[in-house]
Amino acid sequence: MPEPLRVIYSAFRMAMLHWIADPQWIIPNIIAPFVFTTVALTLFKDSTGPFGLYAVLGGGMMGMWGNTIYSSGFAIEFEKWQGTLEEVIAAPSKLIHVITGRAISNAFFGLTNMIAILIIAVLGFRVSLGIADPLMFAVSLLLTLLSVSALGLIFASAFVLSRSAQALTNGLETPLYIVSGSMFPIALLPFWIHPAAYILGPTWGIDAIRLATSADYVSQSFWSGMSPAMAIFLDLTILILITLTYVLTATILFKIVEKRARITGTMVQA
């Protein structure tokens, strides 16, 4: 196996073992999306329209988001607490490969969060949610998952240098839910926020997921007037381009962060 893949796999395996050793850490990751979904479903209770599509899929998306942001922050924080960050940095393996393995595992757990929220919504709130195009739903979900992981890499690079990763994690979670339009159309947001929404991969991912769930959604999507298949294609193309940009940005950031950490020697006290 090539060296980068071996490192990514080892980091992924290690993160899995940590989770198995202390599975209660999944609770903080899932609690906010679960509560937000419950509140949204209660607010939508007496309304008519495609609210289930927003509340349930949005809640599931927030589950993935929350897990990635939370875990990216805490992955570094835990290393600091346990005194192992120095070893991770000092090892000849590239830091970005280690964090990539962790980010993929975080996104994987995020997927389980999404499934948990879908099950709770369907069973607990009796929301009917048929999937019009299961194949495109799976593809959109997978690509969104990768995009969230790639964004997690960018966050993680910043968290290496910050002593306040925990606070950043708490502070970033809800603004990202708002900007990506997880539970309501982005059109409701002030116009000046829209550019921020467009550079987030999950904004396009959730649009594609909603399109794959219901063809009728196309009139409310970014591609109103086009066929659902074309709309999904455009959403996914933009999602892939944004994800590649994230990966490139994270690679550059990790090089800078790693170099700075070695020069200043203050990463643990930072």
Place this chain on the structure above:
Amino acid sequence: MNNFKIFLSSAVFSFRAQFDWLNPVMWLTMKFVLSVSQMAFFVFVGIFANAPIQFIAVGNALQSVSWNTVFSVINITGHDKWDGTLPLVLATPANRLPLFIGRAMIHVLDGLISAAISFFFAAVLFGVNFGQTNPLALIVAVVLTAFTMAGFGLLIGGFCFFFRNPMVFANIFTFTLLIFCGVNFPVSSLPLAIQPVSYIFPLTYGLSAARSAIGDVTIAQPGVDLIQIAPTLAQQLAVGLAAMLIGYLLFRSFENNARKTGKMEAV
């Protein structure tokens, strides 16, 4: 005097301790970001669902005290365990009651700052009109909510001494307030069977009192005065003090158990 000094030092140290992992600039940033972002999220969901915006904005403004009085107070227990200060706390001969209650008190003041910021955002960003508000009644309701929610934080913090990861409970109890306490929708919207649960949280009473004090400018309904919300505030105070007392008893029970078994951090 000695008990007051213990109370004061416990209050100051438990608040200062959070700056071990948080710098002051980030603390201030989070104060503004958390206040506005949670409120904005639910207001936009409310706009989409055609729900009353003032109800949601006021609910989230007052709920913001929970980040300090519940989340942070519960996490004091967690940091005592992670940072290795719990054995020192248990070894001190200081009177336990002021020591325990003092831990939450600066967080009450911190919570009041959060509430002030949030009410400001509610007015400026989301158009909540305070034109009919009875200011004294609102201020008393907010102060009492911060104090009694700190009692609730101490209750869960006391309970968390028996567990390894208090942060898990801090997350659960801070967020579930959004469902049970009438923050974004009235308690009456909950299934009938679980509505009684709402009344174990002091925030439920606080929100009811605060909304009455604010009134409703759209239907020219003036905010009520302090006398009229006094029964609700009395119930809130009783629930908050009971929570504080139970939390203290849990703390003493944990302490006795720790002395017998020698187990502290690794429960």
